[in-house]
Amino acid sequence: MNKATKRKNLSKKQRFEVFKRDQFTCQYCGKKAPDVVLHVDHIMPVSKGGSNRIANLVTSCIDCNLGKSNRLLSDKSAVEIQRKELDNQQERINQIKMMSDWCNSLIDVKSAEVDAVDSIFKNRTQCIMSDSGRKDIRKLLKKYSLSILLESTTCALDSYYDGDQGSWNAAFNKIGKIAKILIEPKHVQEFLKYCNYSKCHYSDYDTRRMQSLLTTNHGPLLKGVDFESLHTYGMHRQTFIDAVMDEIGLDENFEVKI
Numbered sequence: 001m002n003k004a005t006k007r008k009n010l011s012k013k014q015r016f017e018v019f020k021r022d023q024f025t026c027q028y029c030g031k032k033a034p035d036v037v038l039h040v041d042h043i044m045p046v047s048k049g050g051s052n053r054i055a056n057l058v059t060s061c062i063d064c065n066l067g068k069s070n071r072l073l074s075d076k077s078a079v080e081i082q083r084k085e086l087d088n089q090q091e092r093i094n095q096i097k098m099m100s101d102w103c104n105s106l107i108d109v110k111s112a113e114v115d116a117v118d119s120i121f122k123n124r125t126q127c128i129m130s131d132s133g134r135k136d137i138r139k140l141l142k143k144y145s146l147s148i149l150l151e152s153t154t155c156a157l158d159s160y161y162d163g164d165q166g167s168w169n170a171a172f173n174k175i176g177k178i179a180k181i182l183i184e185p186k187h188v189q190e191f192l193k194y195c196n197y198s199k200c201h202y203s204d205y206d207t208r209r210m211q212s213l214l215t216t217n218h219g220p221l222l223k224g225v226d227f228e229s230l231h232t233y234g235m236h237r238q239t240f241i242d243a244v245m246d247e248i249g250l251d252e253n254f255e256v257k258i
């Protein structure tokens, strides 16, 4: 048997569904039952691969069904309307699927970024990051780019990790703080780096002076300052800040000396 002409008979229920949808009216000429005998017609013929799905079926009177070569369905026929609705629904389903794929791919990218930070820790310390650690990194990725976080992670491990669990945590906790410095201009980074070389705790006084030096008024003055030459080994932060302020011509009250 030729496959292309193979026809599966419509069930009584299918025929009823089509008639009901089309209100027992021929969709080509508008004649209604019981004035005419109604048939169910395939819009796309079975011989051309048309299916028995309801969207491919239409109510036709016997006359229209027999002379069907030149008939066109009006756009307003029930089957056309239903077909358009189905097309719209299918399009919505396709778009929802596309959106969900897109969201999932974003989740994949984020989790690959967390993996990248995690792998720096793993390579260096052989310890795996906990779920809450991964969550923290995820939060940092909302604030900083991956490249900044990779750099700050490496920097944190270089400066704070010495092989024990306590130092692992210390390094981990510094990632965000270092990232914050890394997005500053180079001269600010240099200034903060030398401030941090002084091992003593920050006093309120020093913190206030540092913040003042980093304001838009004074920050540009730090450009071109040779911090390395102003800093000596073991120097206290307060002395270093004094030296920087002196270098850029600021007095104790943060006023430019005339």
Ligand SMILES: [Zn+2]
Binding pocket: 026, 027, 028, 029, 030, 031, 060, 061, 062, 063, 064, 065
């Ligand atoms: Zn008709």
